[in-house]
Amino acid sequence: MAEQVRGVIAKAKAQPVVVETIVVPDPGPGEVTVRVQACGVCHTDLHYREGGIGDDFPYLLGHEAAGLVDAVGDGVTSVEPGDFVVLNWRAVCGECRACRRGRPWYCFATHNATQAATLADGTTLSPALGIGAFAEKTLVAAGQATKVDPKATPAAAGLLGCGVMAGFGAAAHTGNVGRDDSVAVFGCGGVGDAAIAAAKLAGAHTIIAIDLDARKLEWAKEFGATHVVDASKADAVEAIRAVTNGNGADLCIEAVGLPEVLKQAFYARDLAGTVVQVGVPTPDMALPDIPMIDFFGRGGALKPSWYGDCLPSRDFPTLIDLHLQGRFPLDKFVSETIGLDEVEDAFHKMERGEVLRSVVVL
Numbered sequence: 001m002a003e004q005v006r007g008v009i010a011k012a013k014a015q016p017v018v019v020e021t022i023v024v025p026d027p028g029p030g031e032v033t034v035r036v037q038a039c040g041v042c043h044t045d046l047h048y049r050e051g052g053i054g055d056d057f058p059y060l061l062g063h064e065a066a067g068l069v070d071a072v073g074d075g076v077t078s079v080e081p082g083d084f085v086v087l088n089w090r091a092v093c094g095e096c097r098a099c100r101r102g103r104p105w106y107c108f109a110t111h112n113a114t115q116a117a118t119l120a121d122g123t124t125l126s127p128a129l130g131i132g133a134f135a136e137k138t139l140v141a142a143g144q145a146t147k148v149d150p151k152a153t154p155a156a157a158g159l160l161g162c163g164v165m166a167g168f169g170a171a172a173h174t175g176n177v178g179r180d181d182s183v184a185v186f187g188c189g190g191v192g193d194a195a196i197a198a199a200k201l202a203g204a205h206t207i208i209a210i211d212l213d214a215r216k217l218e219w220a221k222e223f224g225a226t227h228v229v230d231a232s233k234a235d236a237v238e239a240i241r242a243v244t245n246g247n248g249a250d251l252c253i254e255a256v257g258l259p260e261v262l263k264q265a266f267y268a269r270d271l272a273g274t275v276v277q278v279g280v281p282t283p284d285m286a287l288p289d290i291p292m293i294d295f296f297g298r299g300g301a302l303k304p305s306w307y308g309d310c311l312p313s314r315d316f317p318t319l320i321d322l323h324l325q326g327r328f329p330l331d332k333f334v335s336e337t338i339g340l341d342e343v344e345d346a347f348h349k350m351e352r353g354e355v356l357r358s359v360v361v362l
Helices: 043-049 153-163 161-174 190-202 214-223 238-244 259-268 294-296 312-324 339-353
Strands: 001-011 018-024 031-040 064-074 084-086 138-140 145-147 180-185 206-211 227-230 248-253 267-279 301-304 336-340 358-361
Touching: 001 339, 018 138, 031 153, 043 267, 043 339, 064 153, 064 190, 084 153, 084 312, 138 238, 145 312, 153 161, 153 358, 161 180, 161 190, 161 248, 161 267, 161 312, 180 190, 180 238, 180 259, 190 206, 190 214, 190 336, 206 238, 214 227, 214 238, 238 259, 248 259, 259 267, 259 294, 336 339, 339 358
Parallel strands: 180 206, 180 248, 206 227, 248 267, 267 301, 336 358
Antiparallel strands: 001 018, 031 064, 031 138, 031 358, 064 084, 084 145
C-alpha cells in the first residue's frame, strides 16, 4: 500500500520550502521504492525552488541521495530489498541510438518512475530530476538505483548522485585527464573540488584552483590543488600561464557556469588543450565573444560535460571502492549534516559559500 512520509516541498516560485506529509505509491513494473538515509543539498534544488528549471510546482526536492531499497516492482532484477543504493537521474534506456552505439552516458531517453508521489490532498508532485529524495522514502525507476558497497556512509555516498560525479567525470571522462597533465579548475565548490580530486587521482602534476573566495581556495588544497589563484586579486589567465611556463594548462575546467569564466578558461589552456564546461549556465546566457581566428588557431577542444559523462552502473561502485580504499575523499565534501526541517537554511548557507555540501540525514 502507498505510504505517508515527510518530504521537502517547493510550493511556489522563489518561496521558502516547507516540510509536508506526502504519499509515496508502491512500486509498479520497473520501479523501486527507497528508504532515504541521506540526501545532499545541491544548487540544482535551489534552481528548482527559484523556477530556473521549470514551472511544474509543487516540486518534491532532493536528488543527491543514498538509501536502502524498500520494495521492487515487477520485472526488477538489478536490485532487491535491503540493497544499499545511490540514486541517479540518468537511468539509461539501452535502446536509443546513443546506447546502441555503445555510448550510454549520452542516453537520449533516460528512465524515470511513471507514478508520482502526491500531497495528502492528492496534488501531484514533480520530483526533482525524477528523484525527489528530500523525503523519508521515494519512488524511482529501477535503473536510477545503483547498488554499491554498504560500508560507505550514506552521507558521503549520496553525493555521487549529482555534484561530485559531475566534477569527477568532467576531469576523468570528458577531459580525459592523465598522468603529468596540467589542470586548471575554475570554481572550487563541490563540483570543482571533485574535478581537482579526480586530477590528483589520475596523476596530474600541476593542479591550479581558481576562485574569488579565499576560503574555497583553502578547501581546494585539501582535495589536491598544487597552486591556487585568487581571481579577485590576480588575472587568472596570466597566473595560470606563469605556473605553466607560459604555455597554459593542458586541461581547463569551467565549473562556474558564466560566459566570462569560460572565456578565461579558453585563453588559459595550452595550444591544442581542452576546455570542459561543467558549470551550469542559465538559459539567457550566450557563448563568450571569442574571435573565430582564435578558436581556429588554438586547436584542441571545447567540450560540454553533462553529469560528467558518467555511467552510474560503472562509475558509482568504482568511486565508492576508491573512497573505501582511501584514494578518493568523498567524506571531505560533507560540511555538515542536517534534518529535513533545515533545508531552507542550508540553501542560504550554500548561497553565501559557507559549505561544500550540507547533507540531510534521516
